[in-house]
Amino acid sequence: MTRDGRRDQVADVLIIVRSILFNLLFYLSLLIYFILALPTFLLPYWVIVDFAKVWARTNLWLLKVICGIDVEFIGVEKIPPGPLIVAAKHQSIWETFALLPLFVRPTFIVKRELMWIPFFGWYMCKGRMIPVDRSARRQALTRMAKRARADLAEGRQIIIFPEGTRRAPGAPPDYKSGIAHLYAETGVPCLPVALNSGLFWSRRSFKRYPGTVRVEFLDPIPPGLDRDGFLDCLEHDIETATARLIAEA
Numbered sequence: 001m002t003r004d005g006r007r008d009q010v011a012d013v014l015i016i017v018r019s020i021l022f023n024l025l026f027y028l029s030l031l032i033y034f035i036l037a038l039p040t041f042l043l044p045y046w047v048i049v050d051f052a053k054v055w056a057r058t059n060l061w062l063l064k065v066i067c068g069i070d071v072e073f074i075g076v077e078k079i080p081p082g083p084l085i086v087a088a089k090h091q092s093i094w095e096t097f098a099l100l101p102l103f104v105r106p107t108f109i110v111k112r113e114l115m116w117i118p119f120f121g122w123y124m125c126k127g128r129m130i131p132v133d134r135s136a137r138r139q140a141l142t143r144m145a146k147r148a149r150a151d152l153a154e155g156r157q158i159i160i161f162p163e164g165t166r167r168a169p170g171a172p173p174d175y176k177s178g179i180a181h182l183y184a185e186t187g188v189p190c191l192p193v194a195l196n197s198g199l200f201w202s203r204r205s206f207k208r209y210p211g212t213v214r215v216e217f218l219d220p221i222p223p224g225l226d227r228d229g230f231l232d233c234l235e236h237d238i239e240t241a242t243a244r245l246i247a248e249a
Helices: 003-036 038-042 045-067 094-098 112-116 120-126 138-153 178-186 227-248
Strands: 069-074 084-088 106-111 130-132 157-160 190-195 211-217
Touching: 003 038, 003 045, 003 120, 038 045, 038 120, 045 069, 045 094, 045 120, 084 178, 094 211, 106 112, 106 138, 112 120, 112 130, 130 138, 138 157, 138 178, 157 178, 178 227, 190 227, 211 227
Parallel strands: 069 211, 084 157, 084 190, 106 130, 106 157
Antiparallel strands: 190 211
16 A cells, blocks of 8 residues: 555544544533523523524534634625524535524524424524424415514524525535525515535534635625525525635635
């Protein structure tokens, strides 16, 4: 075996070892935070949201120290204050926690089944995340928009993954109509978010690869566009920027 081949083997073993260590600490940390957060059930919802931000920062620190995964947020100054829809590319679990600290009172649009998970789902209910019953279709969209309007009226930011599920880097986009319905029904700006997290935290592997996750906040899309025009603009902006971030990595 050549020297380069041995070096590659050693590097792969290190990635496996570091990934296992991170995953163990990730779930141990989650368990500890579950216990520490129990008193928040007696407090206002925003307390658990702020508590989740601390958990998110802990995860980012563990990723950097153990796996060599750093993060660069680009265009943070483009995040407008107040009520907002945040439409982010979804490539891994990473963005489900890493985006939390960047917003004041964020709430996620999530599939209803996540709310049934012990502790995790209970805390999501306490933080007033917005569940969606995918089997209900039109009724689900109506209920989602009603909940979103109520939260936006309180100045919250709605985070949604327009494709509904994780997509591997480079996979063809599959944007759902739900984001267009939400945009049309709420009348607030939409902030597109591109990223390349799937290169370092794969959706179907326990391995965590070293590098820098880059997240780019794009120009907000103002309210008032028709649904088709909005969806075309959103997909174009996110996919163009995402392809560039992947290529640059």
